[in-house]
Amino acid sequence: MEEIQIPPYFICPISLEMMKDPVTISTGITYDRENIEKWIFSAKNNTCPVTKQSLTTGIELTPNVTLRRFIQSWCTINASHGIERFPTPKPPVSKPQIIKLLKEAKSPKMQMKSLKRLRSIASENDANKRCMESAGATEFLASIINNSNEVFEEEGFMSTKDEALSILYQLKLSEQGLRSLIMSGNGEFIESLTRVMQQGSYESRAYAVMLMKDMFEVSTPTLLLSLKKEFFIQVVQVLRDGISQKATKASLQVLVHACPFGRNKVKAAEAGPIRVLVDLLLDSSEKRVCELMLILLDQLCQSAEGRAELLNHPGGLAIVSKKILRVSKVGSERAIKILHSISKFSSTPSVVQEMLSLGVVSKLCLVLQVDCGSKAKERAREILKFHAKAWSNSPCIPNNLSSSYPF
Numbered sequence: 092m093e094e095i096q097i098p099p100y101f102i103c104p105i106s107l108e109m110m111k112d113p114v115t116i117s118t119g120i121t122y123d124r125e126n127i128e129k130w131i132f133s134a135k136n137n138t139c140p141v142t143k144q145s146l147t148t149g150i151e152l153t154p155n156v157t158l159r160r161f162i163q164s165w166c167t168i169n170a171s172h173g174i175e176r177f178p179t180p181k182p183p184v185s186k187p188q189i190i191k192l193l194k195e196a197k198s199p200k201m202q203m204k205s206l207k208r209l210r211s212i213a214s215e216n217d218a219n220k221r222c223m224e225s226a227g228a229t230e231f232l233a234s235i236i237n238n239s240n241e242v243f244e245e246e247g248f249m250s251t252k253d254e255a256l257s258i259l260y261q262l263k264l265s266e267q268g269l270r271s272l273i274m275s276g277n278g279e280f281i282e283s284l285t286r287v288m289q290q291g292s293y294e295s296r297a298y299a300v301m302l303m304k305d306m307f308e309v310s311t312p313t314l315l316l317s318l319k320k321e322f323f324i325q326v327v328q329v330l331r332d333g334i335s336q337k338a339t340k341a342s343l344q345v346l347v348h349a350c351p352f353g354r355n356k357v358k359a360a361e362a363g364p365i366r367v368l369v370d371l372l373l374d375s376s377e378k379r380v381c382e383l384m385l386i387l388l389d390q391l392c393q394s395a396e397g398r399a400e401l402l403n404h405p406g407g408l409a410i411v412s413k414k415i416l417r418v419s420k421v422g423s424e425r426a427i428k429i430l431h432s433i434s435k436f437s438s439t440p441s442v443v444q445e446m447l448s449l450g451v452v453s454k455l456c457l458v459l460q461v462d463c464g465s466k467a468k469e470r471a472r473e474i475l476k477f478h479a480k481a482w483s484n485s486p487c488i489p490n491n492l493s494s495s496y497p498f
Contacts, residue, residue: 098165103123104140105123116153118139118141120142121158124154127152128152132220163179181215184219203254214261224264237283260302266309269305281314281318284303288329297329300345304344316353318355323359324362326345327342339380340383343383347387350391356393356397360391363400369401408451430455430470430474431474434446434473
C-alpha cells in the first residue's frame with residue numbers, strides 16, 4: 092500500500108483510509124459507511140464533517156455503488172502490489188423487512204425466532220438500529236415487556252422477555268424513542284421495568300436499570316415526581332446485588348436523577364441505600380463511581396431520614412471524611428457538603444464528639460490549607476465554626492492543623 096498511490100477520491104474524509112462501503116449523504120459528500128454512522132449515530136453529530144452543513148432528520152445514507160465498484164476494480168488491478176480486493180458489503184436492512192419481522196413476531200410460535208433475528212440485525216450497525224426504531228420496533232418490544240407480566244410463570248416466558256428487553260437496550264434509542272417509552276401508558280413501562288427488577292433474571296435486571304438510566308436522562312420532572320417507593324426498593328436491590336459494573340453505575344445514575352424531585356429523597360432513603368453506598372465506597376476506587384456515590388449520599392442527607400441512616404452506620408462519617416481530597420474536586424465538595432448537613436441539622440453531642448475522634452475535624456482543617464475549591468473551603472470553615480466551642484482547643488487536632496482553625 093505504501094508503494095502505490097491511492098486515488099484521493101477513494102479515501103474517506105473521516106478515517107483517511109480507503110473506503111470499503113462508500114455512502115453519500117444529503118450534502119453530496121461520500122464517506123465510508125462505518126465511519127459516517129459512528130459520526131452521526133454514536134457521536135450524535137447532526138452536521139456534515141466536511142461542509143459543516145446541518146443534516147436533516149431522517150438521515151439517509153445512499154450507497155455509492157459506482158464508486159465502490161471502481162475501488163474494487165482498482166484493488167483487483169493492483170493485486171500484485173499486495174492490495175486485497177474487499178468483498179461487496181452486505182446491504183443494510185430495509186424498513187419493509189423490519190415490518191415483516193415484527194408482524195411475524197406477533198405469532199407466539201414465531202416470536203422467539205423473530206426476536207433473535209431482530210437482535211442479530213440490531214447488532215450489525217447503527218443504521219439498522221435507526222431503521223428498526225422508525226419501523227415501530229420500540230413500541231412492539233415494549234408491548235412484550237408490558238404484557239408478559241401476567242404470564243410470568245409460563246414456560247419459556249423469561250427467555251422471550253429477556254430477548255425483548257436486551258434488544259430494546261441494544262437499540263440505543265433516540266431521545267424521541269426514549270420519550271415515547273416514558274409517555275406510553277401513563278408510566279406503565281416504568282412499572283413494568285420495576286417488576287423486571289423485582290422478578291427477573293440478573294441479566295434482565297441489569298438491562299432494565301440501564302435502559303431506565305437512558306430514559307431518565309431525557310425525562311421530565313412530571314414522571315420523576317410520580318415514582319413509587321417500590322421503584323426505589325428495586326433499584327437499591329440491583330445496587331446491593333452488584334450484578335455488574337455497568338448495572339451498578341446505572342443504578343447510581345438513576346437514583347441521582349430521581350432524588351431531587353418531590354419526596355423522592357425520602358422514598359429513596361427508606362429503601363436502604365445508605366448502608367450499601369457506604370460499604371461500596373469503602374472498596375471502590377473508580378473516580379466517577381465514587382463521585383456518583385457521594386452525590387447520591389449528599390442528596391439523601393438533605394432529608395432527616397437520610398442523615399439518620401448515615402449516622403446509624405458505624406463507618407458512615409469515617410468513610411465520607413476519608414474520601415475528602417482522595418477522589419476529585421467534585422468528590423471533596425460533595426463529601427464536605429454531607430458533613431455540613433450533618434453538622435447543621437443532626438449534630439447531637441455524641442455526633443460532635445464522634446467527628447472529633449474520627450479525625451473529621453482534622454481533615455476539615457486540612458481542607459483550609461490546600462487548594463480544593465472555594466465552596467468546599469467555605470463549607471469546611473462553617474462546620475468548624477458551628478462547633479468551635481467543642482473542637483477548637485482539642486488535643487485531637489494535630490499542631491500543624493490547629494493553626495488553621497477559624498476561631
